[in-house]
Amino acid sequence: MFLNKLCHKNILQQIKIPALSQIAISRPSSSTDSSISETVDLAYASYESTSDESCSRPPLIILHGLLGSKNNWNSMSKAIHRTTGRKVISIDARNHGDSRHSSQHTYIHMAHDVMKLLKKLDLSKVSVLGHSMGGRTAMVLSLLCSDLVSSLVVVDISPVKTSPQIYSMVSLFDAMSGVSIRSGIAMSKARKLADEQLKAIIPDINLRNFLITNLVQTNTGSYSWRVNLPALKDNFQSHISCFPNNLKGLQYCGPSLFIGGSLSDYIGKYDLPEIQEYFPLAELTFIEGAGHWVHSQKPEKFLEVVCKFLTEK
Template structure:
């Protein structure tokens, strides 16, 4: 695997987002759109090969992680998708997450424009996009604002229609993370153990605690902190993250779309397909048995098969 930038000529039409009033009007380029949305520079990892396995004729796949996640969570899956499909895969850190810049603004509109700006920088004029949870909603917004750019769309365990009650409990995680206090200068292994002990009274799920602790980092001074921007996420959660934007009504993405749900999750309902198709007319909805919200990590083989079959057919 090599990390390099794939260059092409890039001109594509997107919608200029104006919160109020409508209608939306086309802008000249993605750069124009991105500048108006006050974008931040996004960190990313590229999975590609110089061998004959890679298929340059297929659009790259952009992967967008969920809330409190990072591109690192998708490392193994990104490699597997690239190997199985021959597509270049680019896994991205959202603003206020991972190695990307922080901002006080955290909305799906801003996150979609961040991705537009990245694609402009990489000179990519056609991509497929896969997003999980928060990343899934970002991917949906991106496809609605910039449909000509998107070859196909994969949304993992999140809905544009309803909001799971479990989403609102996610807000409690910010408070739990903010209460963690670790003395500086100790080894990272010990710091992680202490963080786990402090989170345990509030968060009983060991897998969730381990997931959150992946965000613990040590600064140059030896102090420990969270790499996610907890204050900004907490401030924007109820009004901008927990639900799908309501002011995109009337827009559609008519390209191939696949919604993947976990059978044990309530983030997307089995009865929602008809309503989803009002926004994404070509959408299909499948459920992976035995999976919860983190479908890709709980049932990775089944998830890989479903995603790659869709990408190879569409």
């Protein structure tokens, strides 16, 4: 477990919360997962240039949402780097993308995973941007280790409210688990077959296309999902769908921007006072015409809002 001295000091001064050593960790029985401990190594992509200007401000860490990956943020990461000059590091969460799998999937675990990576990269100060699940991870990271976080951007999620729509995710886990594709066929054919099988349960083609980005072919020619569906389903109700209830009393007092989609109900216009109980300097803005996937539905406006905040803060 990694927590630097500053993080320990922040936690002890404000409230006693469980460290990872106090959380029961169930070890996977699979031999391929036997080396997984409390934190996991995270895959990441870095966007940077060699100019001195790009290194003058803290890097921006980007944390994707549930069933997403760092690849979803490729274009936006490049655009933010070009616009702000900041180094951008987009990360795969545990049980997603190219990161390691674990039977545990809580926001405390995910925040510690990020801390471990930042220590590995020798980064003592970063700005953090997170969408949905990644937004809550970003919030927990800033609350547990406020001296590490220069500024915070949270996209269409809050610590005080959960959209009823979030519970439909369980049906997505089941739909993905039910997909069956024979080995040895081309990826294009496999994607088409997956789409046909998902269509009966998921009518939204954009959502299906998003889910199918997780389809991968193994060395043996068989197909599987790169997300750890069993772990996500097991942890969804108790840990993923809700903000941790043992962080009350903690605050992150740095610059904080909450961005909501005007068509989404994941964050409401009256949520700000409760958000500010955790994040006293929080600002709340909405992007018109955007739903939950604000960054992909209104990318130009999203880029403008985020870069303005990062430049000023």
